[in-house]
Amino acid sequence: MVQNQVVRFASSVLTLGEMEARKIRHDSTELWMRAIQPALWLTVFGTILGAIRGLAPSGYTYTQYIAPGVLAQSVLFVAIFYGILIVWERDFGLLTKLLSTPSPRSSIIVGKALAAGVRGIFQGIVIVALALILGINLRFDILDVLGVLVVAVLFAMCFASLSMILASLLKTRDRMMGIGQAITMPLFFASNAIYPISLMPKALQYIALGNPMTYVVDAMRAMLLTGNYSGLPTDIFALLISTTIMIVIASLTLKRLIE
Amino acid sequence: MLVREAEMEKARNVPKAISVKNLTKIYGNGFKAVDDISFEVNEGEIFGLLGPNGAGKTTTIKILTTMIKQTSGSAEVAGRNVNANPKEVRQVVSYVPQAISVDGDLSAYENLLVFGKLFYVNRSDLNSRIESALEYMGLSERKDDLAKHFSGGMMRRLEIAQALVNRPKVMILDEPSLGLDPSSKKQIVDYIKKVNKEFQTTVLITTHDMMEADELCDKIAIMNAGRISIIGAPQELKKSVGGDVITITLSKGSSVTQVLGISIPLILGNIASNDGSTLKIVCENGEHAIPRLLEYFEKNSLSADAISLSKPTLDDAFMKYAKASLDSSRDYGDTRATRRSFARRSG
Numbered sequence: 001m002v003q004n005q006v007v008r009f010a011s012s013v014l015t016l017g018e019m020e021a022r023k024i025r026h027d028s029t030e031l032w033m034r035a036i037q038p039a040l041w042l043t044v045f046g047t048i049l050g051a052i053r054g055l056a057p058s059g060y061t062y063t064q065y066i067a068p069g070v071l072a073q074s075v076l077f078v079a080i081f082y083g084i085l086i087v088w089e090r091d092f093g094l095l096t097k098l099l100s101t102p103s104p105r106s107s108i109i110v111g112k113a114l115a116a117g118v119r120g121i122f123q124g125i126v127i128v129a130l131a132l133i134l135g136i137n138l139r140f141d142i143l144d145v146l147g148v149l150v151v152a153v154l155f156a157m158c159f160a161s162l163s164m165i166l167a168s169l170l171k172t173r174d175r176m177m178g179i180g181q182a183i184t185m186p187l188f189f190a191s192n193a194i195y196p197i198s199l200m201p202k203a204l205q206y207i208a209l210g211n212p213m214t215y216v217v218d219a220m221r222a223m224l225l226t227g228n229y230s231g232l233p234t235d236i237f238a239l240l241i242s243t244t245i246m247i248v249i250a251s252l253t254l255k256r257l258i259e
Numbered sequence: 260m261l262v263r264e265a266e267m268e269k270a271r272n273v274p275k276a277i278s279v280k281n282l283t284k285i286y287g288n289g290f291k292a293v294d295d296i297s298f299e300v301n302e303g304e305i306f307g308l309l310g311p312n313g314a315g316k317t318t319t320i321k322i323l324t325t326m327i328k329q330t331s332g333s334a335e336v337a338g339r340n341v342n343a344n345p346k347e348v349r350q351v352v353s354y355v356p357q358a359i360s361v362d363g364d365l366s367a368y369e370n371l372l373v374f375g376k377l378f379y380v381n382r383s384d385l386n387s388r389i390e391s392a393l394e395y396m397g398l399s400e401r402k403d404d405l406a407k408h409f410s411g412g413m414m415r416r417l418e419i420a421q422a423l424v425n426r427p428k429v430m431i432l433d434e435p436s437l438g439l440d441p442s443s444k445k446q447i448v449d450y451i452k453k454v455n456k457e458f459q460t461t462v463l464i465t466t467h468d469m470m471e472a473d474e475l476c477d478k479i480a481i482m483n484a485g486r487i488s489i490i491g492a493p494q495e496l497k498k499s500v501g502g503d504v505i506t507i508t509l510s511k512g513s514s515v516t517q518v519l520g521i522s523i524p525l526i527l528g529n530i531a532s533n534d535g536s537t538l539k540i541v542c543e544n545g546e547h548a549i550p551r552l553l554e555y556f557e558k559n560s561l562s563a564d565a566i567s568l569s570k571p572t573l574d575d576a577f578m579k580y581a582k583a584s585l586d587s588s589r590d591y592g593d594t595r596a597t598r599r600s601f602a603r604r605s606g
Contacts (some may be wrong), residue, residue, distance in 0.1 A: 008379060011376065011379070012377055014374070015373060015376040015377055016373075018373075019362070019365065019369070019373050022365060022369050023362075023365060026364060026365070026366070026405060027364065053535075081524040091358070092358050092359070092360055093356035093357060093358035093359070093360030094360045094361075094362060096326060096354070096356050097354060097356055097360045097374075098377065099326060100324045100326065100348060100349055100352070100353075100354040100356075101374065101378055102346045102347075102349040102350040102378060102379065103377045103378075103379075104346070173348075192514040202576075239314070255327075257285075258321075258326055258327070259286070259327055
């Protein structure tokens with residue numbers, strides 16, 4: 001009985017992920033356009049700031065150093081605005097219809113988060129490909145790249161759930177646009193994505209340590225750049241904890257969205 | 260009398276698809292959306308929930324589909340309690356929300372696939388069920404097209420096809436014809452009838468279109484301000500508004516005093532108004548009364564120039580009962596007054 005429920009839960013979650021993959025197959029224009037900004041970060045920003053010495057650890061160019069951070073950023077952008085989609089689906093009745101199926105509510109939330117993860121995978125692949133094209137020297141080992149994609153999925157699930165929590169509190173698309181704009185940059189800047197934490201003022205360092213993105217960038221950097229996996233267990237653990245917390249809260253607040 | 264009792268006995272034994280008792284919903288802000296309503300829907304019936312905007316129809320549906328919890332009272336769908344077994348309820352109910360809710364970025368087939376999977380339809384049956392549901396709703400040829408390229412009517416048909424994938428015992432449709440052109444409306448009505456007949460699916464529908472409700476529903480409940488004003492077959496509701504109204508214009512030659520002085524046998528109906536040349540007569544069955552009235556006038560050496568018959572519509576019933584609970588101090592028991600007011604309105 002319990003086993004059956006677990007199978008059903010997983011099946012519903014995967015179904016929503018599959019739905020998203022099918023949507024991307026029909027039309028992936030949006031995701032390709034989302035590759036433009038990371039390309040600018042890597043080519044323009046990376047090249048210019050690369051002129052300043054000391055930003056990147058010795059032995060690596062600045063562009064190499066920020067590539068994992070830019071990957072994480074583009075996943076963050078996809079995830080943080082995912083709540084807008086939920087509000088949109090609520091307005092169109094699609095959410096109500098999903099919730100009127102016998103699938104458990106939490107499986108719909110996890111499934112929606114996974115859908116954001118599917119988009120995150122796509123972003124990850126695009127940026128790894130971009131790095132290849134731009135000749136940025138990363139460790140393009142297949143297992144490492146797969147590891148990065150797994151981290152990207154978890155990261156997208158974490159922030160898509162945060163976005164869904166915000167959606168159930170704010171309830172309208174306009175407000176979601178606003179809050180999305182308001183929190184993406186702080187999250188990005190208060191992390192180790194484009195500069196080492198050691199260069200930050202003390203107070204910001206603490207904030208950065210509480211920011212899930214820091215752990216994501218650290219994990220991605222380990223796999224794509226340094227090959228030093230010593231910090232990986234901590235990173236994955238921190239990410240799993242924050243993702244779980246976000247999903248649980250999102251499942252609890254979801255009903256506010258449909259009342 | 261015996262026949263009637265036997266009928267009532269039979270009605271009691273018909274299994275209930277939906278049974279709602281003293282249901283009340285008060286929202287967090289103190290708004291009482293549903294106020295102590297009770298009704299039953301027999302298996303295989305098409306039940307219409309009518310009422311003005313904000314009457315509490317959608318809230319009632321949300322409770323029945325386990326989207327929200329009631330404040331008090333109880334509701335059962337297909338014998339399953341919405342609070343005790345919400346998942347079981349959702350397993351046997353298909354819900355088509357008011358807004359068009361197909362996913363435009365997926366093809367017709369994929370829209371059904373997703374819901375088939377979320378309803379845990381057996382993998383081995385899934386493909387054949389999807390194909391047959393699409394076929395049934397006349398969408399087979401467009402099954403690989405993205406739903407966003409469909410017309411409003413086709414989207415609705417796709418939604419009903421979606422609802423069919425889990426072979427529901429009860430289908431709940433919230434204003435399915437909203438925003439459709441007349442021919443698409445007609446088509447949706449026909450499809451709902453077909454689904455009801457062929458799958459013995461019980462249907463609960465809300466609509467603002469009285470013609471549609473009249474054509475479709477076996478039973479109708481009119482809601483207003485959270486309460487149910489009346490429940491009955493469309494025929495009964497129409498009858499309760501007043502009878503048929505026959506308007507007879509007598510030929511110019513007739514003497515005004517004679518016309519003013521005329522009375523008709525009660526069995527033919529009541530004269531509601533008489534201005535010396537035109538009579539308005541309220542009766543039970545207009546088609547039946549017309550030839551007899553003409554015969555009666557002829558006997559009294561009067562002849563008619565023109566004759567027309569107007570029958571009460573569900574609109575009239577709606578206006579009466581929707582208004583009735585807005586102003587409950589008014590007494591609608593007085594048939595004479597009602598008939599007069601009806602005669603005035605149609606005059």
